[in-house]
Amino acid sequence: MSQRMITAIAAVAALAGMAMTQASAQDVKVGVILPFTGVGAEFAQQIERGAQLYLKLNADQVKPYTFTMIKRDSKAPNGAEAKIAAQELLTQDKVDVLAGWVYSPDAIASAPVVNAGKKLAVIMNAGTSFITNLSPYYVRTSFTLWHPSYALGEAAAKTLHAKTAVVAYTDYPPGKDSLDGFKTAFEANGGRVIDAIPAGGPGAVPDFTPFFQRAKDEKPDVLFVFVPAGDHATAVVKTYSALGMAAAGIKLIGPGDIVQDIKLQGMGDAAIGLITMHHYNADLGNAQNKKFVAAWKKDYGADATPDFTSVGGYDGMAAIVHAAQATKGKMDGDEAVKSLLGWKFDSPQGPIMIDPETRDIIMNEYLSEVVKGPDGKLHEKPLAVVNSVKDQCKVLALGPCAPKK
Ligand code: PHB
DSSP: OOHHHHHHHHHHHHHHHHHHHHHHSOEEEEEEEEOOSSTTHHHHHHHHHHHHHHHHHTHHHHTTOEEEEEEEEOOSTTSHHHHHHHHHHHHTSOOSEEEEOOSHHHHHHHHHHHHHHTSOEEESSOOOGGGGGSOTTEEESSOOTHHHHHHHHHHHHHTSOOOEEEEEEOSSHHHHHHHHHHHHHHHHTTOEEEEEEEOOOSSSOOOOHHHHHHHHHTOOSEEEEEOOSHHHHHHHHHHHHHTTTTTTTOEEEEEGGGGOHHHHHHHGGGGTTOEEEESOOTTOOSHHHHHHHHHHHHHHOTTOOOOHHHHHHHHHHHHHHHHHHHTTTOOOHHHHHHHHTTOEEEETTEEEEEOTTTSOEEEEEEEEEEEEOTTSSEEEEEEEEEEEEOOHHHHTTOGGGSOOO
16 A cells, blocks of 8 residues: 555544544533523622533533533513523523523523423522422522521521521512521420511612611520522621621521622621521632632632532532433433432532432531631631531422422
8 A cells, every 4th residue: 555545544534533523522502591680690600600610620521522501691580581581592592401590589480491391400599499399300409498597497596505586588489498497497496486577579689677676676596587698698797787786695697698708708897706507608628619719719810709609500510511421412301300310429518419309409508607717807617517408398398398299
């Protein structure tokens, strides 16, 4: 064989090889539904950054697939835009998987569309317990409000030795879950919820003064507050401080939403002493989190920080990548969901698992206190850990949390 022919054959073989690589390097289209504008815009950014950082830091796990995010703005947290977004992403963009949902009403309104579309749908934030019962295609990598609220109900009675509590909550589904979760555990452990105060909605930050003044007048040991993080959380801490509630002997406690990492430094000394229960804060000392926080600061700036919403995006993207690998890129909805039942992952929040029975997450909950560090910044000091926490609303099969017959 002439040298020329050998070169020609080699060239054809190289081209064939390239074609094969191209055929197997498949792109997975991820339809992302997040509030890119409006009250939840910071969450959208945090979640998207978390998801992108997963892809960047775990290139070996991702190969040979690529993931393209097609983004839709869910705007105000009332479900209307999110439902349309889900419909468009499935029917026009023909995405392989849906992801996102910061606000519960958005995930609730999208459920019939998710059912019809028959594609895996990964909830990266929305925390009302019963949402995963609305569609067999929903898998949640974030949390439910039952996870921290039930655990904190127990800790408030047993560790903080509180006897009475007032609960103030943003008046929509996750707020009601938060109240129910806290009250169930607190009262089972000898505490008493003496008042439950609906305190505005998620769409706009209310003036918390009348709600907290009512709580102050009732002189509870603790004021348990759930708000959907963000500017709501900043306003909670400001009002608690302005009303002199700490000096009146009333401790502010709640799920970690009230001390979201991106808001913590802006709260100032008023936040010192707050006690929260949550699955994530940026101060967690495990190896995965140290790597995650360092990479975050390197990419997004020294003052930037991940928070619980970012880790929902990071873990959610890890779940999507797992499903892509398990289905060899096909992303058939039923197969993709099946591949995630019992899926375990070493997350920046610690070990997590998707409960094979409920498609909801099982994770650790950390009891923490806000302290000022030697660097002059506010930090979360770990007080205790509750391992492998399941959503008790589903364990107890309460109301819409009970499995569908
Ligand atoms: C929700 O709407 O489910 C939600 C939003 C923000 C949070 C927690 C829950 O911080």
